[in-house]
Amino acid sequence: MSGPDADKERQQTMISADEVRVAQAGERYRARSRRIQRLRRILPIIILVIAGSTLTWVVFRTVMSGVERRANESRELRLDNPQFHGQDEQGRSFLIGAKGAIRNPDTGQYVLVGPVLRLNLGGKKVTELTADGGTYDEERRSIIIGPNVRIIDGESGFTLNTPQAVIDTRTGIVTGDKGVEGTSPLGTIKASAYAIHDQGKRVEFLGQGEQKISGTINPAESGR
Structure with a gap:
């Protein structure tokens, strides 16, 4: 099938395919952007949790060391x-x-x-x-x-x-x-x-x- 109508149909098909690819790329970009936004909100919380856990462990060991030292001194x-x-x-x-x-x-x-x-x-x-x-x-x-x-x-x-x-x-x-x-x-x-x-x-x-x-x-x- 050839002629102006066929060429016009092929061009329309190519335009539709490009639009689909653009739409898919846009959706992937938006999905990636949403993941980045979530990570930006979650990462500070994770960092705070890790820092808090480290600080809690240091404080715990310091307190326990003091308790153990006092216990040993009390036994002397x-x-x-x-x-x-x-x-x-x-x-x-x-x-x-x-x-x-x-x-x-x-x-x-x-x-x-x-x-x-x-x-x-x-x-x-x-x-x-x-x-x-x-x-x-x-x-x-x-x-x-x-x-x-x-x-x-x-x-x-x-x-x-x-x-x-x-x-x-x-x-x-x-x-x-x-x-x-x-x-x-x-x-x-x-x-x-x-x-x-x-x-x-x-x-x-x-x-x-x-x-x-x-x-x-x-x-x-x-x-x-």
């Missing part, structure tokens, strides 16, 4: 100027004193502030140990004190200075392996380790590695 036993009395296996008395003590509820150990330990209390001879801090394990019957440990024998006047002392309250033996310096009327001594036996009646000095035992003797005092 704090003592001012405490004194612990005991005896070793030979019935010799000892006294543990301190400016303060805090009992750890998880381990049962006492953290000591300014501890003072007196061995053979009530006898003719008292050995006293002092330090800046320490730990008392009542179950294991052991005490570790330090730093700045000072051990004084009241009868002989012998004094030891050492970074740390370990006391076995069952036997009364005091040991340390972090170095020691001793002074007495007889002279001075340096060693890498030491052990005090029999409530201070016998002191043993040890050299470890390259560090040997060294000392000086006061002839005037030793000759008396």
Whole structure:
């Protein structure tokens, strides 16, 4: 079929097809525009929800941390100027004193502030140990004190200075392996380790590695 009428019909068909495509494209554009508008309204809400959730979680953890900390503190036993009395296996008395003590509820150990330990209390001879801090394990019957440990024998006047002392309250033996310096009327001594036996009646000095035992003797005092 040809002629002016056929050409006119084809042109009309093409125009109709173009109009349909334009209408479809316009509908897609409007649908996309509506989605963008919805997202523009929803996104700020989502951002606020996320920010609010993060802030709520931070506040929650802060509050819970405070609650847990207060709970742990409430379980701690704090003592001012405490004194612990005991005896070793030979019935010799000892006294543990301190400016303060805090009992750890998880381990049962006492953290000591300014501890003072007196061995053979009530006898003719008292050995006293002092330090800046320490730990008392009542179950294991052991005490570790330090730093700045000072051990004084009241009868002989012998004094030891050492970074740390370990006391076995069952036997009364005091040991340390972090170095020691001793002074007495007889002279001075340096060693890498030491052990005090029999409530201070016998002191043993040890050299470890390259560090040997060294000392000086006061002839005037030793000759008396």
